[in-house]
Protein backbone atom coordinates (compact mmCIF):
# COMPACT_ATOMS: atom_id res chain seq x y z
CA UNK A 1 0.00 0.00 0.00
CA UNK A 2 1.27 3.47 -0.81
CA UNK A 3 1.87 6.17 1.75
CA UNK A 4 -0.17 9.31 1.46
CA UNK A 5 0.39 12.64 3.08
CA UNK A 6 -2.41 14.47 4.83
CA UNK A 7 -2.85 17.83 6.44
CA UNK A 8 -5.28 18.68 9.18
CA UNK A 9 -7.36 21.76 8.49
CA UNK A 10 -8.08 22.04 12.16
CA UNK A 11 -4.67 22.17 13.85
CA UNK A 12 -2.41 22.23 10.80
CA UNK A 13 -0.81 18.93 11.63
CA UNK A 14 0.86 17.06 8.80
CA UNK A 15 1.00 13.31 8.89
CA UNK A 16 1.41 10.30 6.68
CA UNK A 17 -0.81 7.31 6.45
CA UNK A 18 -0.55 3.98 4.76
CA UNK A 19 -3.74 3.52 2.84
CA UNK A 20 -5.24 1.66 -0.01
CA UNK A 21 -5.40 3.40 -3.33
CA UNK A 22 -9.17 3.46 -3.34
CA UNK A 23 -9.22 4.88 0.17
CA UNK A 24 -6.75 7.70 -0.38
CA UNK A 25 -9.47 10.35 -0.55
CA UNK A 26 -11.54 9.00 2.29
CA UNK A 27 -11.37 11.40 5.23
CA UNK A 28 -8.91 10.29 7.84
CA UNK A 29 -8.70 11.24 11.46
CA UNK A 30 -5.96 13.59 12.55
CA UNK A 31 -3.69 11.89 15.12
CA UNK A 32 -3.08 15.24 16.75
CA UNK A 33 -6.55 16.57 17.53
CA UNK A 34 -8.70 13.64 16.43
CA UNK A 35 -10.51 15.82 13.94
CA UNK A 36 -11.65 14.40 10.65
CA UNK A 37 -11.29 17.79 9.03
CA UNK A 38 -8.31 16.66 7.00
CA UNK A 39 -7.32 16.64 3.38
CA UNK A 40 -4.83 14.78 1.30
CA UNK A 41 -1.71 16.68 0.40
CA UNK A 42 -0.84 16.41 -3.24
CA UNK A 43 2.84 16.09 -3.89
CA UNK A 44 3.59 18.89 -6.26
CA UNK A 45 6.89 20.37 -7.23
CA UNK A 46 7.15 24.09 -7.46
CA UNK A 47 4.58 26.56 -6.33
CA UNK A 48 1.24 27.18 -7.86
CA UNK A 49 -0.86 30.21 -7.32
CA UNK A 50 -4.12 29.41 -5.67
CA UNK A 51 -6.94 31.42 -7.11
CA UNK A 52 -10.18 32.01 -5.35
CA UNK A 53 -11.01 32.65 -1.78
CA UNK A 54 -9.84 30.23 0.80
CA UNK A 55 -12.35 29.50 3.43
CA UNK A 56 -11.13 28.94 6.93
CA UNK A 57 -13.16 26.56 8.94
CA UNK A 58 -13.14 26.98 12.66
CA UNK A 59 -15.07 23.90 13.53
CA UNK A 60 -12.36 22.36 15.59
CA UNK A 61 -13.59 20.02 18.23
CA UNK A 62 -10.41 20.16 20.20
CA UNK A 63 -11.38 19.58 23.76
CA UNK A 64 -9.45 18.17 26.65
CA UNK A 65 -5.73 17.76 26.51
CA UNK A 66 -3.53 20.29 24.82
CA UNK A 67 -0.55 18.07 24.25
CA UNK A 68 0.24 16.31 21.05
CA UNK A 69 1.77 13.01 20.86
Ligand SMILES: [Zn+2]
Nearest residue numbers: 008011030033
Ligand atom coordinates in the same frame (compact mmCIF):
# COMPACT_ATOMS: atom_id res chain seq x y z
ZN1 LIG B 1 -5.58 18.13 13.76
